[in-house]
Amino acid sequence: MNRQYRRYDCVGIGVGPANLSLASLLHSRPEITNLFVEKRTTFGWHDGQQLPDTKLQVSIFKDLVSMADPTSRFSFLSYLREKGRIYHFVNAQFDLAPRQEFRNYLEWACQLNENVVFGENVLAVDFDDHFAIRTDRRTITANNISIGVGHQPWTPPIARKHLGQSQFHVSEYVDRSTGLAGKRVCVVGGGQSGAEAFLDLISRPENERPRRLSWVSRRRNFYPIDDSPFTNDLYMPGFSDYFVTLPPETREAVNREHLLTSDGISQETLRAIYQRIYVRRFVEGAVDQVALFPNREVVGIEWGAGCWELKLANSNHPDVLGQVDVDVVVWATGQRPTPLSFLESIAHRLERAGDEYRIDDDFAVRWDGPSDRSIFLQNAALQQRGLADKNLSLVAWRSQRIIDRLAGIRTDKPQPSFLEWSAKQSRNDGEVA
Ligand SMILES: Cc1cc2nc3c(=O)[nH]c(=O)nc-3n(C[C@H](O)[C@H](O)[C@H](O)COP(=O)(O)OP(=O)(O)OC[C@H]3O[C@@H](n4cnc5c(N)ncnc54)[C@H](O)[C@@H]3O)c2cc1C
Structure with a gap:
């Protein structure tokens, strides 16, 4: 109590x-x-x-x-x-x-x-x-x-009026992703959440698996998270204290350039997805079960001939608008504060x-x-x-x-990075001034 x-x-x-x-x-x-x-x-x-x-x-x-x-x-x-x-x-x-x-x-x-x-x-x-x-x-x-x-789930405005049983945010995946056997399902979003939903769908036993599974990402490929040692320096207290001293435009650029250190897909998940696709296509002979669409943005969605028609824009080919017809859309489009x-x-x-x-x-x-x-x-x-x-x-x-x-005290123990982030000048003898 x-x-x-x-x-x-x-x-x-x-x-x-x-x-x-x-x-x-x-x-x-x-x-x-x-x-x-x-x-x-x-x-x-x-x-x-x-x-x-x-x-x-x-x-x-x-x-x-x-x-x-x-x-x-x-x-x-x-x-x-x-x-x-x-x-x-x-x-x-x-x-x-x-x-x-x-x-x-x-x-x-x-x-x-x-x-x-x-x-x-x-x-x-x-x-x-x-x-x-x-x-x-x-x-x-x-x-x-x-x-x-x-943060709370975020979907693009074009999706919002359609949300329900056949279109939902990935944060509701566990409850909503039942009864998908034989359907055409599209996962939108190329981060870890989208990857996990895609892996779950493609891993289901045959009698529970969607008939066709598409995966759309705005990124140019399905990129891994960078979890390497020096990258993890960005996740230390000293970097946080340094970052805040930078001008806003520089901070924005640093966040943009390092986005995959936080929002990329784990190597393990990527490997599992690739291996699953290999088995479905080459071992089991299901040539038409999976479609991967990197570098695509969903720019429109309409109810067409008994299915959702997703319009896909490809930044490499701005004059061509692609289309995927699906029964269910899983929006793995992130979270906002x-x-x-x-x-x-x-x-x-x-x-x-x-x-x-x-x-x-x-x-x-x-x-x-x-x-x-x-x-x-x-x-x-x-x-x-x-x-x-x-x-x-x-x-x-x-x-x-x-x-x-x-x-009213300060107990921080400095944990200096191996990397010198600040603009201190290096002297000839290698010491930092
Ligand atoms: C699927 C998923 C997996 C993640 N895994 C990792 C990971 O492995 N490693 C990592 O570093 N990060 C991870 N993250 C990112 C981040 O660490 C988590 O989102 C984390 O939960 C953020 O913690 P938080 O306390 O700020 O917010 P939240 O966990 O979102 O908690 C906020 C709480 O506030 C409550 N609340 C909101 N409004 C009110 C109100 N008005 N009154 C009272 N309560 C309210 C909410 O109900 C909620 O419980 C993950 C994110 C997601 C979506």
Whole structure:
């Protein structure tokens, strides 16, 4: 049972990995009173995409806490040990942890923490000396708030009016992708989510498999994620702190050039898809079952002769419009930041940075309110903090920064990169000036 305070030091809005990391690290700090509210009635983490054999895309050390406090009882190792499976996990020799196991770990961290509550939707946040957080059940007061409401599914405008049983976003895949035997199905989107849906469909037993399966991507090919060592330097605290010092145009270019370090497809998934296609086509002789359309954008969709007609534009051949006829479309077209409409009454007091709220070094929004009243913003500053902002890599470090601000200290231990990102001049003797 969580203890009720008249006014909390920190109230978290939304319980995904970002705020759950903060809640977990705060658990051992009872002097900072806190409460985290989540609108879902029970815990979930991308449950509509928990397919067999899907993996976490980062090292398991990048759990809720370990990068900031490896001794925390909320670590993944602690979860394994408490569940009696720590040796088994090691023996299994996973390259990357099963996604479902990570989800179960997150749920366990919620259950362990009496300061995390479910079934409360935050409707509005007002400010008058302190924050008043109005949920659909009550009003909670706090000196600081941490917003971690994540991203929500996004489909292109041409798709929106058609969404339903025969066209749906991949976030609903588990529930909606039944009864597809003998149908023509098209997956739109060349990232990891699209790849996983495609792999699932092509892997089904013959009596459950679609008759024809197409895969469309705007990218020029089905590209892999870059998970190599130097690339992972982009997902270190030092790079995040460097990135924020760059001019906005440079930051935008860096994010654009490195998109595949976050949004590409895992090598394992690509290999499995290619091998499955090989077997279907050459071993089983199903020559017409699969069609791959890279470098295509869906520019129109209409209900035609008993099927959906997808119009495809190819940037190499702008004068030719392709068409695919299908029964079902899976839109794997990504996620966009969840709108912060509950901030409406104070939004005019918050500084903007392009499409985002401007945050300071501690992830607090710059505003005209008192300096001891902060609005921390998690996973909503991609343009200011780079691609790592929406990834799990920095959740523990970012949470620690927030806690340090609440405690009025700075505990960051520098973790210098092998790479010299800044514009320091190299002297002749090789030393950096
Ligand atoms: C399928 C999938 C797999 C991913 N796998 C990885 C991976 O392996 N590695 C990696 O680094 N990244 C991964 N990501 C990206 C990212 O790490 C996750 O999306 C992560 O869940 C983001 O965490 P979050 O806490 O910011 O947001 P979310 O997980 O989206 O959580 C936000 C929560 O806020 C709640 N909420 C929203 N509005 C309100 C409100 N008004 N009141 C109360 N609660 C509210 C929502 O219900 C939700 O539970 C993945 C993304 C997807 C889509």
